Amino acid sequence: MYRSGSTDTQSHLPGWFFRVLLVFGFACLFIISTTVGASTTYASGRPGGNVTDPVVRAVDVAEPAVVRIITSLGGHLTVHFSQGNVTFPQGTGNSYPLQLSGSGTFITAHGDILTADHVINPPHDQALSQFLDDQAAKDVAAYINLNARSGSQVSADQIDQELKSGSLQSAPTYDPAMSEVFLNTTYTGPLTATDLSNLPFQLHATVDRIEKESSFNQRDVAIVHVKMNDMASVQLGDSGSVQQQDKLTIIGFPGNGDVSDLPTDLLTASVNTISVSSTKTTDTGAQVIQVGGNVEHGDSGGPALDSNGAVVGIVSFGLVNSGSPGGTSFLQASSSARDLVQSLNLNTAPGAFQQAWSKAMTDYASNAPGHWHKAQQEFEQIAAKYPLFKGVTSYLTYTQQQAKTEKLPSTTSPATRPTPTNTLAAYAAWIIGGVIVLILLLALLSMVFFFRRRKTNAANRANPGRASQDQGVRPATIEQGGPNSHPGEVAGQQKQGAPQDDGMAAFGAPPATHTPQPVQSSSTSVQTVVSGTLRPWPCGHMNRANARFCSICGEPAPAPPTSRRLEQ
Numbered sequence: 001m002y003r004s005g006s007t008d009t010q011s012h013l014p015g016w017f018f019r020v021l022l023v024f025g026f027a028c029l030f031i032i033s034t035t036v037g038a039s040t041t042y043a044s045g046r047p048g049g050n051v052t053d054p055v056v057r058a059v060d061v062a063e064p065a066v067v068r069i070i071t072s073l074g075g076h077l078t079v080h081f082s083q084g085n086v087t088f089p090q091g092t093g094n095s096y097p098l099q100l101s102g103s104g105t106f107i108t109a110h111g112d113i114l115t116a117d118h119v120i121n122p123p124h125d126q127a128l129s130q131f132l133d134d135q136a137a138k139d140v141a142a143y144i145n146l147n148a149r150s151g152s153q154v155s156a157d158q159i160d161q162e163l164k165s166g167s168l169q170s171a172p173t174y175d176p177a178m179s180e181v182f183l184n185t186t187y188t189g190p191l192t193a194t195d196l197s198n199l200p201f202q203l204h205a206t207v208d209r210i211e212k213e214s215s216f217n218q219r220d221v222a223i224v225h226v227k228m229n230d231m232a233s234v235q236l237g238d239s240g241s242v243q244q245q246d247k248l249t250i251i252g253f254p255g256n257g258d259v260s261d262l263p264t265d266l267l268t269a270s271v272n273t274i275s276v277s278s279t280k281t282t283d284t285g286a287q288v289i290q291v292g293g294n295v296e297h298g299d300s301g302g303p304a305l306d307s308n309g310a311v312v313g314i315v316s317f318g319l320v321n322s323g324s325p326g327g328t329s330f331l332q333a334s335s336s337a338r339d340l341v342q343s344l345n346l347n348t349a350p351g352a353f354q355q356a357w358s359k360a361m362t363d364y365a366s367n368a369p370g371h372w373h374k375a376q377q378e379f380e381q382i383a384a385k386y387p388l389f390k391g392v393t394s395y396l397t398y399t400q401q402q403a404k405t406e407k408l409p410s411t412t413s414p415a416t417r418p419t420p421t422n423t424l425a426a427y428a429a430w431i432i433g434g435v436i437v438l439i440l441l442l443a444l445l446s447m448v449f450f451f452r453r454r455k456t457n458a459a460n461r462a463n464p465g466r467a468s469q470d471q472g473v474r475p476a477t478i479e480q481g482g483p484n485s486h487p488g489e490v491a492g493q494q495k496q497g498a499p500q501d502d503g504m505a506a507f508g509a510p511p512a513t514h515t516p517q518p519v520q521s522s523s524t525s526v527q528t529v530v531s532g533t534l535r536p537w538p539c540g541h542m543n544r545a546n547a548r549f550c551s552i553c554g555e556p557a558p559a560p561p562t563s564r565r566l567e568q
Contacts, residue, residue: 047394051365058309059249059271061361064187064391065106065232065354066269068253069119069207069301070196072099074175075128077136079168086143088136095175096135098128103252103269103302104181104224105311106233107341109351111205113181114236114337115301116316117213117222120179124172132172133163140168179207181226184253184269189390191263199263202388212340219286219336220316223344230351230386234303236341237310239333242289246276248331250295250315252302274304279333287333289313295329304331311337353389356382364395369409372402 048060074095078087089096102119106112122128137160145153162168182204185191193199205226213222242248250272257270274293281287289304295315304313313331341348350358360378363371376399382392534542539555548557 047398048361048364051361052367055249055307057361057365058307059251059305061358062105062232062234062303062305062309063184063251063269063271064357064389065234066184066251066302067104067106067113068182068184068267068269069102069104069113069115069179070099070182071102071120071122071177071179072097073122073177074098075132075135076173076175077132077140077163077170078173079136079140079163079170088139088143090139090143096132098131098135098174101253101255101298102300103298103315105251105303106231107223107236107311107337108346108348109229109231109233109354110347111226111228111231112211112344112346113207113224113226114303114311114314115222115224116216116314116332117220118216118317119301120207120210120222120224121177121213121215123216124174128174129172130164133160133170136170137163179224181205181207181224182267184267185264186269186391187232187389188267189393191267193263195261196263196266212344214286214336214340216317218284219332221314221332221336221340223337223340223346230353232357233348233350233354234305235310235348235350236334236338237306237308237312239287239289239312239335242276242279242306242312242333244276244278246306248274248276248291248304248306248313250274250293250299250302250304252296252299252315254296255298256296257298270299274329277328287335288316289331289333291329291331293329310334353382353386356385360392360395364399370406372399372406373408375399376403 049056051057051060075098076087076089076095078085100119100122102115104113104115104119107114138156140163141154141156141159144159148154159168163170182196182199188203191199191203196204205228207224207226209225211223211225214220251269253266254270259265272294274291274295277290277292279287279289289312291304291313295318299315300317302315303311304315306312312334314334314337316330316332318329356378360375360382363378364375366375376396379392379396379399382389383396386392535545537543537550537555538558539550539553541550541552541555543550543557549555550557
């Protein structure tokens with residue numbers, strides 16, 4: 001079928017308008033989603049990680065209480081030569097400095113630290129003796145070469161092997177051990193010092209006394225004291241509640257993690273997740289927890305935390321089999337440490353710092369209205385009261401940024417429950433979106449009605465006589481006969497008297513003439529019948545036989561049959 005140019009343009013206008021409305025609607029939905037998402041979007045690099053996870057938050061709260069402990073002791077090696085014994089290093093008051101590293105945890109606010117006994121009191125075992133051999137081998141080789149005959153020189157490596165194998169007999173002796181405690185970088189923040197000896201004195205302290213200990217051969221736990229007050233601390237948990245397959249978190253300073261000698265690297269703690277394999281009891285009656293996971297030398301004495309951030313174990317020792325890719329690690333149960341704490345009558349209640357830090361971290365991880373402003377104020381108070389605690393800086397900076405875009409809840413009466421800011425924003429966005437969608441629907445319906453009217457008017461202009469013809473048609477009348485009348489004859493008379501549609505008139509042919517037929521009268525009542533009958537068009541709508549355009553969509557009338565009708 002063919003349409004005029006004006007009709008084609010008009011039929012395309014609603015499609016273009018619909019596409020514009022569709023684009024506009026998608027834009028509105030994008031704005032709504034952006035509005036709702038903006039209230040819950042966090043900046044990248046959030047300090048503390050996923051603090052909404054209680055386990056992560058518990059570790060963040062506990063980590064400032066974990067310290068690195070470096071124990072130093074002097075070693076002397078007496079070598080048995082054929083001509084006599086010689087002690088190295090030679091000279092009065094000299095010794096080989098031996099250092100061992102471990103971990104510990106403040107369990108009170110008053111400087112009491114829980115660690116493994118072998119960290120602060122290294123056992124004089126073969127491992128320590130071999131460490132001393134390594135230090136003394138160079139001096140022993142120099143002494144031998146100086147006093148040997150010419151041409152019989154030895155190297156330090158050769159002497160080291162002879163000392164370890166026992167072919168060159170020796171006996172080690174050790175000076176009393178001294179331990180130094182260093183705060184980690186979650187407390188101190190990044191450090192500018194190039195050596196541990198250059199650290200500010202407030203960031204480390206010497207152990208002034210061993211308060212209580214159980215030797216390595218017994219329970220391998222100890223409580224030492226340093227002169228520090230109002231410190232971060234961790235509570236002791238119940239090791240009896242630990243079950244197989246439980247997940248624990250250890251915090252420590254493994255030697256394999258020391259990638260440099262810079263204090264910032266040496267004092268950055270490592271956090272690892274381990275799993276409980278079983279709980280056992282040693283021959284000495286100590287309760288231990290067998291664990292699987294990444295436990296290294298240097299983690300010794302460090303805490304094993306449960307999901308609440310409480311100490312349920314202390315890293316103690318490991319068993320390594322030759323040819324095995326890994327070893328089995330054991331924790332001393334916190335019940336052993338609790339016995340020491342109770343015997344010392346220590347006050348393990350959190351101090352002022354720990355209470356403020358825990359409260360600030362709880363508000364920092366919250367989703368309550370105004371929590372960013374609240375956490376910001378609490379971090380500011382901590383920073384002002386504890387200037388050495390530089391670990392708060394990143395949290396304070398982050399909360400200040402978040403507080404700038406946070407809407408504070410309106411002041412309400414105590415009986416009124418405030419609606420969260422995120423919920424209010426979501427409600428407002430959905431209300432605005434609903435209004436916009438309603439406006440779009442009304443606009444779409446209005447445009448459809450408008451263009452349909454335009455099509456109808458265009459059709460009337462194209463066929464000026466149609467409107468008058470439709471209005472001038474009146475129902476023809478027939479008379480119903482009495483009991484002897486025949487309905488078929490009446491129907492036939494009506495068909496003859498009804499106006500006939502000449503299908504060729506639409507193609508320019510003159511309309512056919514019709515001779516009126518007489519209508520038989522009857523005394524029965526008159527009924528009205530609509531001229532013509534409705535029939536379906538190709539467009540799918542029902543129209544009169546004499547219509548030139550579809551009354552619904554404006555489609556032109558279909559072509560009439562090609563055969564002409566013979567007039568009687």
